[in-house]
Amino acid sequence: MSREREKGMSIIVKTITRLTVGLILLYGIYILSHGHVTPGGGFAGGIIIALSFVHLMLAYGKDVALAKLPKGVTSFLEGTAAIAFLSIALLGFMTGYFFLNFLSKGEEFRLFSAGIIPLCNIVISIKVGAGLFAIFAALVLLKFEPEKKEKRK
Amino acid sequence: MLELYILLVFMIIGAIIAIEVNDLLSSVVAVGAVGLGLSIVFLILKAPDVAITQLVVEILALIILIRATLRKDLPFSTSGRWLLNTLITICFIAVALLVAGKCFNDLPEFGYPIMRVASTYLKEGLAKTGATNLVAAVILDYRAFDTLGEATVLFTAVIGVLAVVRKVGRKKIGEKVREEDE
Numbered sequence: 300m301s302r303e304r305e306k307g308m309s310i311i312v313k314t315i316t317r318l319t320v321g322l323i324l325l326y327g328i329y330i331l332s333h334g335h336v337t338p339g340g341g342f343a344g345g346i347i348i349a350l351s352f353v354h355l356m357l358a359y360g361k362d363v364a365l366a367k368l369p370k371g372v373t374s375f376l377e378g379t380a381a382i383a384f385l386s387i388a389l390l391g392f393m394t395g396y397f398f399l400n401f402l403s404k405g406e407e408f409r410l411f412s413a414g415i416i417p418l419c420n421i422v423i424s425i426k427v428g429a430g431l432f433a434i435f436a437a438l439v440l441l442k443f444e445p446e447k448k449e450k451r452k
Numbered sequence: 453m454l455e456l457y458i459l460l461v462f463m464i465i466g467a468i469i470a471i472e473v474n475d476l477l478s479s480v481v482a483v484g485a486v487g488l489g490l491s492i493v494f495l496i497l498k499a500p501d502v503a504i505t506q507l508v509v510e511i512l513a514l515i516i517l518i519r520a521t522l523r524k525d526l527p528f529s530t531s532g533r534w535l536l537n538t539l540i541t542i543c544f545i546a547v548a549l550l551v552a553g554k555c556f557n558d559l560p561e562f563g564y565p566i567m568r569v570a571s572t573y574l575k576e577g578l579a580k581t582g583a584t585n586l587v588a589a590v591i592l593d594y595r596a597f598d599t600l601g602e603a604t605v606l607f608t609a610v611i612g613v614l615a616v617v618r619k620v621g622r623k624k625i626g627e628k629v630r631e632e633d634e
Contacts, residue, residue, distance in 0.1 A: 330504070335583040338500035340591070346508045353515055374614070381607050388600060398596040404582030413583035416592045419599075426603060430610035435516055437617045 307360040316358035323351040331424040335413040341423030349428040353435055361439055373433040380426035387415055387422065456496060463489040477518070484514045501587045 307313060331344025356364035391399030405412030463486045470482035487510035494503035560566050567574075573590055583589040591599050 335585050335588045335592075337585060338587070339504055340501060340585075340588055343501075343504045343508050346505075346512055350508065350512060350515075353512070357515070357519065377607070377610060381603065384600065384603055388596065398593070398600075400581060400593055407578065407582060408584055413581055413589070414593075416581065416583050416588055419592045419596070420588070423599070423603060427606060430606055431512060433610055434613045435512075435519075437614055438516060439519060440617075 307363070308358050312358050316354060320351050320354050323354060324348060327351060327424075327428075331420050332410065332417065334420040335416045336408060336410065341420035342427055344420070345424030345427030346431060348424065349432040349435070352432050356436070356439065361436070365436065368432065370433065370436055373429040373436070376425055376429035377433060380422050380429065384419065384422045384426065387418055391415075456493060459489050459493050459496070463493075480514060480517050483517075484510065487514075501585075 327344045327347030327350075329344075330339035330347055331341050334340035334344065352364055352368055355367065388398045391397055391401055394401050400414040400416070402414035402418075404414055411417070466482045466486040466489065470479045470486065473479050473482065487506065491503045491507040491510065494500075494506055573586060573594060577586045577589045577594075578584065581589040581593045583593070
């Protein structure tokens, strides 16, 4: 069972995944970038982006997905995004207080508006997506080791 | 209101099935049905932000549950001190009902919140933050400090999981389990 799983699922699932995984990624980017205009936001968008990689991992096996997004890169993105979120908050001290919305508000109902809120959404989405994909990858990689050892014994 | 009660009954039945059924996969699917019902409840109550987040987190949690934990031999005990457990459960339910009865009298009526702080946000949110989605305005401008705390919690959780399942710790855990099995 584990050997079949490593190769991935059947050709039907692989074809459908090849067609839909880009759309899922694009939908996640839409959700996070329009978080200040329509419902959604950084958290949901980040999880949808992570789900597109999870989708890839479920259909094609762990090697393909980890080649696109290695574990070291997810850890790096997670930490960098956390520091970036904190530094956006600290930049408010330049003209005022913590988490000051120091950029210009812009015109309503536009994509480039609302000051630092879109920046925070992007940073949070990278952090959430990378973190949850790292958890999923760690749990998947954990799964195969004990089974192989038991089979050898 | 009627569809809300139908969904609530559906969710309660799903939760009971998730506890009572013997097959792990069926249990996970029942939990997923409960989460889907909750997301539809949020949609009916006109909270699309929470509905999107609930649906997406539910999907990811179910995938992690099915993919990462289902094929493991987890310790599963059905025997034990059922009399004591039942007594403790009944005591906790009774205390919870008592406290809830006291608390629910003071709550405002369903659908008519007090809106002491929120009315200010509704009036001034668009002008002060420029964000059309007021939920984003609240969580990333008015209450951004809470979001920083939530991000810290998630960061700590990820670091904790990665630390627990890393290679050095993994062998020790595997050895312990094998000893218990033998």
